[in-house]
Amino acid sequence: MIYTVTFNPSLDYVVGVKEIKLNATNRTDSEQMLPGGKGINVSIVLKNLGIPSTALGFIAGFTGDEIEKNVKAAGCTTDFIKIQEGMSRINIKLKSDGETEINGMGPIIHEKHLNQLFEKLEQLTDKDILVLAGSIPNSVPDSIYQDIMKRVSNKKVMVVVDATKDLLVNVLDRKPFLIKPNNHELGEIFGVELKTNEEIIAYGEKLKDMGARNVLISMAGDGAIFLGEDGCVYESPAPKGKVINSVGAGDSMVAGFLTGYLDQGDYQHAFKMGISAGSASAFSAQLATKSEVEAVYQTL
Structure with missing residues (x-):
């Protein structure tokens, strides 16, 4: 069984506005209310690809109830810890000429809640x-x-970590099975600006030297790179398509990679599934379905 952990789930209020005017009333052209959080996104895409998982994490208040209801409606099993005070956050995803996000804080998680986890x-x-x-x-x-x-x-337990900066670096000596930084996060870890694939690969190898078994590096419109524990290096440009919604694309990549790896135990296939799932979600208004992922896979 795959278990995903989301410490700060959210309700994502995704709204479209034709033209944003500051200090004025703006009316939406489109609205969606979706469960959010990276672990939750991984669970939903895994379910879409036919892989069961259990979503763990912390929820609170009426927003927490709504998050759990929506995750279950997506077909996922949940085992959230309910916090009695506060409420799960609402994140606003505002889409106009670009994408603007306003993320809430979420409830206070005490030591007793961590012990429950x-x-x-x-x-x-x-x-x-x-x-x-x-x-x-x-x-x-x-x-x-x-x-x-x-x-x-x-x-x-096989552990996958998708986090940034110290959260990621601090786990490397525990030899996680897979980590998934993006190219900008990779540069931030080492205090450098990475401009070429060769540079990205070199610094990705440093993460392996620090303990990571496999490193999957997402690069948005520039594709992705995978560095395997067996010494393999795979590179791929981004599949062609119109980006509609970038939220959850990286989480979808993790879900696709795990699906591919569990399917064949082959890193190249897992890498292609990861790219396909990440891109398919980016090309869709919601997280990718199996048919959308398979369609992108056929183009690689």
């Missing part, structure tokens, strides 16, 4: 995959992903 993770076995994805609230210690990996290390 640890108890759930105690049930994992070496047949399970754990996906740690996204940012964490200020109430959670920066070492949380590292702490989780330490707790499951004796269970030989």
